[in-house]
Amino acid sequence: MRALGIILAGGNPVKIRDLTKKRAAAALPIAGSYRAIDFALSNMSNSSIQKVAVLTQYNSRSLNEHLNSSKWWDFGRKHGGLFLFTPTITADNGYWYRGTADAIYQNLDFLKKSHEPYVVISSGDGIYKTDYSKILEYHIAKKADITVVCKEIPEQEDATRFGVVKMDSTMRITDFEEKPMVAMSNIVSTGIYIIRRRQLIDLIEHSAEEGRYDFVTDILVRYKNLKKIYGYKIKDYWNSITTVDAYYKTNMDFLKKDVRNYFFKEQPDIRSKVSDLPPAKYNPKANVKNSLIASGCIINGTVENSILFKKVFVGNNCVIKNSIILNDVYLGDNIYIENCIIESRGTIRANTRFVGEDGVKIVNEKNERYAL
Incomplete structure (x- = not known):
């Protein structure tokens, strides 16, 4: 051209x-x-x-x-x-x-x-x-x-x-x-x-x-x-x-x-930098519906109508609905997230709840992972 x-x-x-x-x-x-x-x-x-x-x-x-x-x-x-x-x-x-x-x-x-x-x-x-x-x-x-x-x-x-x-x-x-x-x-x-x-x-x-x-x-x-x-x-x-x-x-x-x-799926392709990560892992308690799960993720809870980027860990009994979880986020057990964007490299403590009531809520949690 x-x-x-x-x-x-x-x-x-x-x-x-x-x-x-x-x-x-x-x-x-x-x-x-x-x-x-x-x-x-x-x-x-x-x-x-x-x-x-x-x-x-x-x-x-x-x-x-x-x-x-x-x-x-x-x-x-x-x-x-x-x-x-x-x-x-x-x-x-x-x-x-x-x-x-x-x-x-x-x-x-x-x-x-x-x-x-x-x-x-x-x-x-x-x-x-x-x-x-x-x-x-x-x-x-x-x-x-x-x-x-x-x-x-x-x-x-x-x-x-x-x-x-x-x-x-x-x-x-x-x-x-x-x-x-x-x-x-x-x-x-x-x-x-x-x-x-x-x-x-x-x-x-x-x-x-x-x-x-x-x-x-x-x-x-x-x-x-x-x-x-x-x-x-x-x-x-x-x-x-x-x-x-x-x-x-x-x-x-x-x-x-x-x-x-x-x-x-239609040509031409959209290309990106490739990361050497293992495929997403769905453990026995995982329940995923209409979602995009990137490589490196480990799912133990429920994910509905959501997008999980690379290296996201979802703990036991978690529920994620209509949300975007950015790269390298750790979600502890018993968490409920709806209508949210979780900022990358964050750690969400167990037993917490985040819901976007009047629109999309941006969550930027920086808890130390070793303290969990």
Whole structure:
């Protein structure tokens, strides 16, 4: 494919900070064995994009560990590869990334030294599967300056947490408002863009000269009437985990057979870093219904409509319903958990109860395991 990829993975969404205190949003666990960034990386690889840059900043240690080998997404190659960029203090610059456009500007040499004519830009927290080459064909056919991938969401969903767009009959974007107070339509931007490389360099440099640092507000919104910006609608599954409720819903969607089959049984594959863990063990008292249980788990209790990530221990007479248990959690005996997200590496003492009464409850227990 005649494009390189840029994945913006440095953000810290305000509405999900309870889950990003020790990890980047792009490193959030998804569907038992994956991280959010796996979906963007797999889409890049499956679209034959050979050179991808991941721009990280906030709480990036776990994300860097996850990306320590490019082979899992088939980027271990002579030409191209996976590049990881963090803010760097130089003689000319001592700033952290001040926005998405500034993140690209601080790594502009990557674009200038590349030779691919087009750039695919994607966020690191989108959960979706798509072929970027088809979007590029559309972009070229429309003779667009920028193509924005859009999704029509159900009327009952809150569109104000996204960028909301309006398009005319030719699919040209006539209005674009980022996270409005009141949504003017239910067509939202997915945070995926295609643009010619040289034009991106010019726009980023011009924005930096004017002290403008955000790609959406300072380029897409600012130039919507000056550049030919077109929308490309996708109809398949897409969600962005920018809130706790969205994160919970996205994970719970994987308990639906059609969503699981779409991501994991239909080609192309979604890939992730593989851990050398034994398969999940179900002891005689285990009772599991409609749940995803990752490798390394040991189950002694009841698990219903829940997702257990790697290395979770469930004690005797435990009941887990409609919950997400993140990596390496120890659950003692006689525990009841419902409508909760249990933070990773936690220890829940025996005979305790956690229930999300008015929505999803995040539980972050750090009891010492040897004291149990």
